[in-house]
Amino acid sequence: MIASLLAVIDPGDEVIVFEPFYENYGADTVLSRAVPSYVVLDPADDFRLDPERLRAAVTPRTRGIIVNSPNNPTGKVLSAEELGVIRDLCVEHDLVAFTDEIYEHIVYDGAEHVPLATLDGMAERTCTVSALSKTFSVTGWRVGWVVAPPP
Ligand SMILES: Cc1ncc(COP(=O)(O)O)c(C=O)c1O
Numbered sequence: 001m002i003a004s005l006l007a008v009i010d011p012g013d014e015v016i017v018f019e020p021f022y023e024n025y026g027a028d029t030v031l032s033r034a035v036p037s038y039v040v041l042d043p044a045d046d047f048r049l050d051p052e053r054l055r056a057a058v059t060p061r062t063r064g065i066i067v068n069s070p071n072n073p074t075g076k077v078l079s080a081e082e083l084g085v086i087r088d089l090c091v092e093h094d095l096v097a098f099t100d101e102i103y104e105h106i107v108y109d110g111a112e113h114v115p116l117a118t119l120d121g122m123a124e125r126t127c128t129v130s131a132l133s134k135t136f137s138v139t140g141w142r143v144g145w146v147v148a149p150p151p
Contacts, residue, residue: 001025001066001100004127004146005032008096013063015098016054022072022100029066037062047074049082054089064096065089067116070103077111087119097126102144105135117147124149 001024009015011033017025019038029036037057041047067086069078078086090097097116104113117126131144 001098001129002028002031004098004129004148005029005034005064008098008127009034009063012061014059014061016057016062016065016095018049018067018071020073021066022068025066025068034063035061041074041076043074047071047076049078049085051085054085058089058093058095062093062095064098066098066100068100070101070107070111070113072103077107077113080114083114083116083119086116087122090125091121095125097122099126099128101128101130102134104130 005015005028009032013034014037015029015034017029017036017038019040026036039054039057041049065086067078069076086097089095099116101113101115104115107113115128117123117128127146127148129144129146133139133141133143
């Protein structure tokens with residue numbers, strides 16, 4: 001995550017982060033000199049993404065959005081509708097999505113993980129981050145990857 005943020009973000013750019021979030025995104029945004037803009041997902045509403053709250057977080061300085069689904073710590077898997085809201089926002093405001101999909105193969109109860117990069121117009125604006133540790137129970141190996149368009 002930090003590598004892709006450093007590659008794309010200029011100091012002072014704003015990056016939207018859904019809250020609650022995996023704690024490293026705090027350090028990742030600070031180290032890349034991004035300004036985090038937090039969008040709270042309401043636990044009382046099953047952490048549903050509120051499109052209006054998300055839109056309200058976008059400013060002329062917003063450059064990217066961090067998306068972690070399936071999510072740590074909530075376990076939330078974003079629905080097709082929620083992914084569509086994020087997709088529309090990214091395309092409309094020319095944002096880069098940084099997706100952490102490390103739990104991509106760990107889904108339950110009929111939930112389906114859909115990579116954001118597979119949505120129309122997103123392959124060219126998504127840095128897809130994943131790793132071996134969760135799927136293959138090798139936490140500590142720190143073997144991961146980023147799939148992103150070369151530019
Ligand atoms: C959402 C998320 N991303 C990334 C990581 C980092 O995983 P690792 O360093 O084991 O590859 C973790 C580990 O807990 C995580 O929960």
